[in-house]
Amino acid sequence: MQALTAGQIAELTGGSLWLGSSSHGLVNAIVIDSRNILSPVNSLFVALKGAKFDGHEFIEEVYQQGLRCFLVSPSFDRSPYSEGTFVVVEDTHKALQDLAAYQRKLFLGPLIAITGSNGKTIVKEWLGQVLGLHFSVAKSPKSYNSQVGVPLSVFGIEQHHQVAIMEAGISKVGEMANLEKILQPQLGVFTNIGTAHEEGFGSEMQKLEEKMSLFANCSFIIYRKDQQRVAGLFEKQCSAERLISWSDSPGADFTFTVKKESGRSKILMMRSDLSVYTFWVPFVDEASLENIRHVITAALSLGMENAAVQKGLDHLKAVDMRLTLKPGINQCLLIDDTYNNDLAGLKLALDFMAAQRPKNRKILILSDLLQVGEKERVYEEIGQLCSYYQIDYLIGVGNEIHMVQKTFNGSTLFFSGTKELVSQLESDFFNNDLVLITGARSFGFEEIVIRLQQRVHGTTLEINLNALTHNYNFYKSKLKADTRVMVMVKAFAYGGGAAEIANHLQQLKADYLAVAYTDEGISLREEGINLPVMVLNPVQESFLHMVKNNLEPVVYSAAFFRQLGIYCQQNEHRLKIHLDLDTGMHRLGFEESEIEGLINLLHEFPQLEVASIYTHLAGADEEIHGEYTLHQLEQFTKMAKDITRTLDYKPIIHALNSAGISRYPNHQFDMVRLGIGLYGVEVSGIYEGKLKPVSTLKTTISQIKYLSKGQTIGYSRKGIMEKDGKIATIAIGYADGFDRRFSNGIGYVMVNGKQAKVIGNVCMDMTMVDVSDIEAKQGDEVIIYGPEISLKDLSQRIGTIPYELLTNISSRVKRVYYLD
Ligand SMILES: *Cc1c(COP(=O)(O)O)cnc(C)c1O
Numbered sequence: 001m002q003a004l005t006a007g008q009i010a011e012l013t014g015g016s017l018w019l020g021s022s023s024h025g026l027v028n029a030i031v032i033d034s035r036n037i038l039s040p041v042n043s044l045f046v047a048l049k050g051a052k053f054d055g056h057e058f059i060e061e062v063y064q065q066g067l068r069c070f071l072v073s074p075s076f077d078r079s080p081y082s083e084g085t086f087v088v089v090e091d092t093h094k095a096l097q098d099l100a101a102y103q104r105k106l107f108l109g110p111l112i113a114i115t116g117s118n119g120k121t122i123v124k125e126w127l128g129q130v131l132g133l134h135f136s137v138a139k140s141p142k143s144y145n146s147q148v149g150v151p152l153s154v155f156g157i158e159q160h161h162q163v164a165i166m167e168a169g170i171s172k173v174g175e176m177a178n179l180e181k182i183l184q185p186q187l188g189v190f191t192n193i194g195t196a197h198e199e200g201f202g203s204e205m206q207k208l209e210e211k212m213s214l215f216a217n218c219s220f221i222i223y224r225k226d227q228q229r230v231a232g233l234f235e236k237q238c239s240a241e242r243l244i245s246w247s248d249s250p251g252a253d254f255t256f257t258v259k260k261e262s263g264r265s266k267i268l269m270m271r272s273d274l275s276v277y278t279f280w281v282p283f284v285d286e287a288s289l290e291n292i293r294h295v296i297t298a299a300l301s302l303g304m305e306n307a308a309v310q311k312g313l314d315h316l317k318a319v320d321m322r323l324t325l326k327p328g329i330n331q332c333l334l335i336d337d338t339y340n341n342d343l344a345g346l347k348l349a350l351d352f353m354a355a356q357r358p359k360n361r362k363i364l365i366l367s368d369l370l371q372v373g374e375k376e377r378v379y380e381e382i383g384q385l386c387s388y389y390q391i392d393y394l395i396g397v398g399n400e401i402h403m404v405q406k407t408f409n410g411s412t413l414f415f416s417g418t419k420e421l422v423s424q425l426e427s428d429f430f431n432n433d434l435v436l437i438t439g440a441r442s443f444g445f446e447e448i449v450i451r452l453q454q455r456v457h458g459t460t461l462e463i464n465l466n467a468l469t470h471n472y473n474f475y476k477s478k479l480k481a482d483t484r485v486m487v488m489v490k491a492f493a494y495g496g497g498a499a500e501i502a503n504h505l506q507q508l509k510a511d512y513l514a515v516a517y518t519d520e521g522i523s524l525r526e527e528g529i530n531l532p533v534m535v536l537n538p539v540q541e542s543f544l545h546m547v548k549n550n551l552e553p554v555v556y557s558a559a560f561f562r563q564l565g566i567y568c569q570q571n572e573h574r575l576k577i578h579l580d581l582d583t584g585m586h587r588l589g590f591e592e593s594e595i596e597g598l599i600n601l602l603h604e605f606p607q608l609e610v611a612s613i614y615t616h617l618a619g620a621d622e623e624i625h626g627e628y629t630l631h632q633l634e635q636f637t638k639m640a641k642d643i644t645r646t647l648d649y650k651p652i653i654h655a656l657n658s659a660g661i662s663r664y665p666n667h668q669f670d671m672v673r674l675g676i677g678l679y680g681v682e683v684s685g686i687y688e689g690k691l692k693p694v695s696t697l698k699t700t701i702s703q704i705k706y707l708s709k710g711q712t713i714g715y716s717r718k719g720i721m722e723k724d725g726k727i728a729t730i731a732i733g734y735a736d737g738f739d740r741r742f743s744n745g746i747g748y749v750m751v752n753g754k755q756a757k758v759i760g761n762v763c764m765d766m767t768m769v770d771v772s773d774i775e776a777k778q779g780d781e782v783i784i785y786g787p788e789i790s791l792k793d794l795s796q797r798i799g800t801i802p803y804e805l806l807t808n809i810s811s812r813v814k815r816v817y818y819l820d
Contacts, residue, residue, distance in 0.1 A: 001103050001155045003028040006069055006085045009044065012102050013071070013095035015087040022068050022083035030099065030155050031067075032148065034058040036351060038388055040067035046096050047072045048148065051477060055092070071095055093147060100151030100182045107157050111164040112298065113183050115176075115214050116191030119291045120145060120167040123191055126295045128165050129441075130312030132370070134304070135162040141344035142323075143820070145169035150179050156344050160374055163302075168214050172200035176213045187301070188215035189294050190223040193230055208233060220244055222297050224290070225252040246297045254297050260284045267293065277306040281313055285752075292316070315441055323352055325500065325817040327454045330431045333359060334452055337438040338445045341370060343381060349438050350389040352819060357503045357528040359434040361392040365421075365448060367439030368398030375400060383407030397421055397443055418443050422451055454814070459699040459732045461809055462786075463496050463817045465504055467692035471678050472508050474690055478661055483668045484652065486512035488675035490520065490536065495737075495806040496679060496695060497815040499527035504817075506531055514673065518542035521551040534578050534612075537588075543567045547575060552611055556580040556588040558597050565605030576611040579651075581639050583632040585618045595639055599646050612652035612671065613640045621659035621683045629660075633667045659684040681791055681802045696786030697809065699732040701751070701778055702766065712760075713768050718744055719760025725772025728756065730782045733765040737809035738784060741798035742767075750783040751776050
């Protein structure tokens with residue numbers, strides 16, 4: 001960004017300036033995250049206050065790193081930081097936006113803003129690729145479209161850029177006006193408006209008007225005329241010469257007729273001057289086809305030639321923009337960012353890499369960047385990033401990437417192309433490493449990913465880490481500021497994969513983890529997790545491991561207490577323990593009559609320190625058990641007091657599970673134990689719709705068969721064709737965790753957006769589904785459950801609960817983690 005003095009920053013934000021004793025130079029970078037500071041001397045730290053965090057709390061840490069210029073709120077105590085220069089403003093969010101608006105004004109090229117309910121990120125990425133063939137393009141990284149993401153995106157616009165493409169998203173009324181002030185777009189693209197009710201908006205019309213306000217001062221607005229409410233509103237509010245519309249039917253500026261052929265589509269375009277042109281695109285699904293027509297319209301409106309646009313389309317794919325983490329060969333962990341190709345995206349991927357649990361080496365496989373413009377400077381910066389993020393090994397592909405050596409002196413290996421890399425690099429080069437793979441599309445890095453990943457085909461469980469964060473923060477928002485959170489990661493983190501989820505929770509600063517068995521705790525330690533871990537069900541044989549791995553057992557009986565106490569006494573160990581009190585669950589735990597004996601034991605064995613005391617509720621999810629639950633909580637309060645009264649220290653007191661947090665927020669005590677809610681299932685029903693689904697279980701179609709009426713399907717010939725039709729055999733069975741009770745029409749899966757019922761019995765590794773009325777072919781993706789199929793509904797169909805479906809997924813199913 002354009003360099004500024006502290007004085008200018010104060011002036012632009014209307015803040016007051018407090019100069020520190022260290023003479024302060026120019027600021028040319030803005031940071032909001034203490035983990036993310038490349039060059040402290042030139043950076044301004046903006047302390048943002050969010051619902052769950054407060055940037056002011058990190059100033060100490062940032063100051064230690066050598067940063068000296070800060071934007072803070074009036075209540076912040078600056079006195080310990082005598083060298084620091086402070087700009088003090090009422091609202092740091094607004095100040096950040098003011099700075100962005102100023103930077104925006106310095107950019108003279110056209111700025112294209114994209115908004116709408118769906119497709120913003122894809123339209124932005126695709127348009128960026130098409131325009132990128134001719135121009136140097138700045139675009140917002142990933143889906144940075146929020147009140148904070150938009151300003152940060154604007155700071156990424158550099159002098160050599162010729163066009164900027166930014167997306168804007170909002171969650172409540174009034175926000176778009178801020179984004180408009182920052183972006184001041186000349187060209188707007190409105191992707192579409194969803195029908196789903198979005199929280200934060202009174203009505204659909206209000207949502208639409210709010211989104212449209214981004215374009216209040218645009219010279220041109222692109223929209224789809226077939227979206228009647230969108231078209232109606234634009235055509236009423238804006239003069240005709242500002243509007244550029246496209247449609248399936250005549251009457252718009254661009255009329256597109258789509259013909260789908262096997263795997264690709266032909267788009268016949270007619271302009272209002274009756275000139276025609278035919279585009280080809282490599283996909284057939286409706287969402288991509290809508291997005292691409294926005295892209296074509298925008299590129300042509302910016303003056304590109306038909307043939308040049310087609311050239312850009314040739315390279316497109318239905319991209320997976322997500323950053324994914326997957327198991328690799330030789331115990332490696334792969335971060336797949338195959339389709340990323342710019343500096344901003346690379347930074348995000350390196351950040352994600354830095355957040356993973358430690359492995360042997362950090363290896364980065366990176367291609368040439370195909371950004372137009374100052375090559376040398378870009379590679380220098382990449383080299384600096386590699387040093388900063390402590391990359392051990394850089395494997396470069398292309399003719400230019402070696403330029404990073406100027407600023408990076410770690411180990412390097414260079415290949416002229418992807419083929420060379422794949423044929424020359426032996427797979428035993430990789431061993432227990434963390435490997436980030438990121439490169440320009442034309443390098444075809446998918447091939448490297450295929451080579452390095454474990455288990456390429458079959459069924460995958462995808463875990464959305466952003467959704468996990470959302471759910472964690474949702475429960476946090478129901479808690480008092482000082483209530484701690486223990487997260488249950490027992491049973492492989494409810495099937496999601498203990499190590500990665502525990503690592504993510506460590507990033508989120510959860511306070512405690514809990515597992516069922518000592519073995520689960522040991523493997524968390526082996527994976528580098530260092531949060532305190534409570535073990536629900538320890539056994540005597542595991543005492544040594546417990547001590548060695550710093551795990552904290554639950555003690556639920558006097559006999560067990562004595563065994564553990566004697567063991568620690570004899571071996572001169574101290575151990576933290578957790579006391580389980582039985583107030584009505586009748587599973588494990590001390591009953592009221594045993595409390596006195598327990599107190600005596602506590603004094604007999606002082607080497608066992610009570611870290612916490614808890615009880616477990618038997619019916620927190622259902623209102624009908626309200627009286628019982630309140631009685632449990634009351635009894636627990638009394639029993640816990642009887643114990644703590646005799647101790648000269650203060651254990652953590654806790655009772656609530658996920659449903660308990662929703663239903664009994666007044667009984668948080670010192671900590672809660674979050675389980676199923678984190679994984680996206682709201683069992684109490686009170687906050688239905690507030691959580692985000694975390695996991696998607698997917699497989700593929702192995703074969704399609706055409707059968708005639710009366711033919712039978714599968715074992716015991718239970719499935720019968722009721723009419724002529726076709727079935728798909730999918731690569732999942734009960735051994736993967738697809739319950740056999742889904743047989744014979746009880747269960748269904750989603751194939752290309754449509755429900756397909758199970759036909760016949762579920763087999764061990766395969767299942768047949770009826771796709772008579774669905775367009776489907778071998779290799780197509782099949783969703784077993786995910787955002788569009790609710791786990792609650794599925795589990796009810798076979799008389800069980802979501803917990804069982806989640807935890808039944810076999811370990812042979814590959815887990816993939818992603819950020820969207
Ligand atoms: C599993 C478990 C929890 C979490 O329960 P959810 O219903 O998944 O929130 C809490 N406490 C104990 C003791 C548990 O065993």
